[in-house]
Amino acid sequence: MLAGIPIDFWLFALTLLGVAVLHHHTLAVALTGAAAIATYKLLFGDFAGVPGFAGLAALFGHEWVTLANLLGLLLGFALLADHFERSRVTELLPRVLPDDWKGGFSLLLIIAVMSSFLDNIAAAMIGGAMAHALFRGKVHIGYLAAIVAASNAGGAGSVVGDTTTTMMWIAGVRPGQVFEAYVGAAVAIVFFGVIAARQQHALQPIMRDNPVGVRVDFARLAVVALMLGAAIATNVGLNITHPQALSRWPAIGIAVWVALLATAGWRRPTWALLPGALKGSIFLLALVFCAAMMPVKALPAASWQSALGMGFVSAVFDNIPLTALALRQGGYDWGFVAYAVGFGGSMLWFGSSAGVALCNMYPQGRSVGSWLRGGWHVAVGYVLGFMALLVLLGWAPDAPAMR
Template sequence: MLTLVPTDLWAYTRSDGHSVAGIPIDFLLFAMTLIGVALFHNRVLHVALSGLTVILLYNFLVTGFKHGSGMGGLVAHFGHEWVILTNLFCLLVGFALLADQFERSHVPQLIPKVLSRGWVGNFVLLILVFILSGFLDNIAAAIIGGTVAMSIFNKRVHIGYVAAIVAASNAGGSGSVVGDTTTTMMWIAGVNPLDVLHAYIAAVVALVVFGIPASVQQAKHAEIVSADSATLHVDKARLAIVFIILVSAIVTNVTVNLRFNHLADHFPFIGVAVWVALIATSFWRAPDWKLIPGTAAGSLFLLALVTCASLMPVEKLPLASWESALVLGFVSAIFDNIPLTALAIKQGGYDWGMLAYTVGFGGSMIWFGSSAGVAISNIVHEAKSVGAWLKNGWHVVLGYVVGFAVLLAVYGWQPTPIGNSASTAAPTASHSGTR
């Protein structure tokens, strides 16, 4: 649920700076930062902040920023980005506290009663995450799935299954205009909600392809552990608090986008709504506020990478085609999908359902490729390793490719012009939803 880039993002023509073998130094610095994150996964925040500092200095001293040069350009850049960053920070930390409320409601411990043993029950949990993400924020869906998994597997969750939970949350929102940032952007820009619905063809196929191997991995790693239900009592107050927070986020998301879209650039409505609900309900049942420092550190890591991505000179995309849509999914694993989608909308000529699948699901291939992945890694710390994620979550990459191939074979490449609707805003206007 992020507020997106403004309509004049690329209004300023910055200096080309320098390049190596035709590659702008900005991208090389960003690539070095990502390599550092992959190699030093125990120091990811330090690496990300160091990389951001170097990129900011390079923009400040050499190329200038998208909105101007020098201090004025820097201030203008963050003047446009602060809503995105604030929303993301509020959601990541806020939903971590929501997860604490959900866990202390004792509902996760009771879920084994309705799940089958073995890989089938594990797969059912992924299906539930997939469904939840169709109408909830994908961070919330991933955190709920991760919280349940940590409970029912007695905190022994396989990295491959963690990757699958993230993938299920991202895939589940790909065909719904309220399930993901990218689809919400398209909706507000004038894309008919039915024109993204066919993303579910690929998403469902991908869920089967990555979900079954991940469920088998988890079954071999740790079985579902049933708690003594006779000693457990659902804390209905905490469960109600979870419901209130989620409803607050959903209602604010829809209301701002449909009624007050012109104000969405100027205030982090979604993040504030979550925190208003958290604080208001804390007098009923307080969350564990001690979780904030640790979660905030993990959240700052993603904010640093998002800021780095916002500084890259990405002014145009290749011509719209199914090949470019496929590649954008892989790019989305390391590059923020918000500006990518904004550019695609501005360019036009895309099959919006195919694009929604690729940029929405693509971030699942690496743990920091989506906010859902960063959020769940704050719960399962072992997930903060690119090598472990790729090695154990290989099925997510396979699922992405197979899902795309089936969508292309069954539905084909059907680009749709952006229509004129009452809710249409400028292509790169602000929206809610999370990557």
């Protein structure tokens, strides 16, 4: 302990501080932090009560499915987003989107809707590809934060839209309980969406006219559809028939890569994108593993205040173990929790896998200071959405000790 706080948390805090300050060396900082925490626990601590290398091996055995799924999705969806952009369908969007700031706002709404049935990583990557085309590659960092926030908010109320809501569904939470999160998400999107769209319009207005002679590559769109269909079908199908398989094998990541490789002869992926995407992916995996090593055995007593705090914690702490702890503890209103853990990570670029994936496309987003200055409206929108849930629906918790 140091000042009443376990040394593990101090090391994790220093790692996050290093990521925030040294945003040009985030991968080295994250790997160094993970190594330091693991070394400290090997020498002086334990892993969930199991000391030494046996404890480390047990922890990795528990986390490897999550890590492998994230790696497969981040890399696969990086190539998917490139397929989507190279299909040139984004160049037809000016026909249907308004020409002023409302065009940027409409794009955020499209991303949120996509995320309700797609993985939020895919929604953010596709949204980033659309923004790159519509704004001619000049995207405001506040708008980048809004893309991430829209993708996370869109998945918060759907049991197939986010890993955390899927976990709740598997644990017995009814889809209707999770759906309530959309009340908060809608309020948040209106707030941050309008401000971000105006930021973007001031920097670079949306493309007004379609380029002449655009020919959509429908084969690439078909590849995108097949990859997304494989991910959704695997997720939903296994949740209904064999939910235990999802905890044993990275089935969703495998499904995406099977579809990608099966269609590679039809439309060749841009394999050159993988090295850059791999660096960003390893960074996120290192932070997730750091979070998994933290000695968090319980959350504060279930209340709307602790649920509100989960959102801020999830900006720096992996929301999957947070959700698992809440499910074991019980006594929460799951609509509030779904909104908090699903949306809260948007407040920092590395707070969610969608943010890390998007910053692989837009490296300028990897500055915590710039993200907070440009995307301040995301944090305010989170609080406003949570208050809307509290006022309009009220805190209606389940019984404690839910199993």
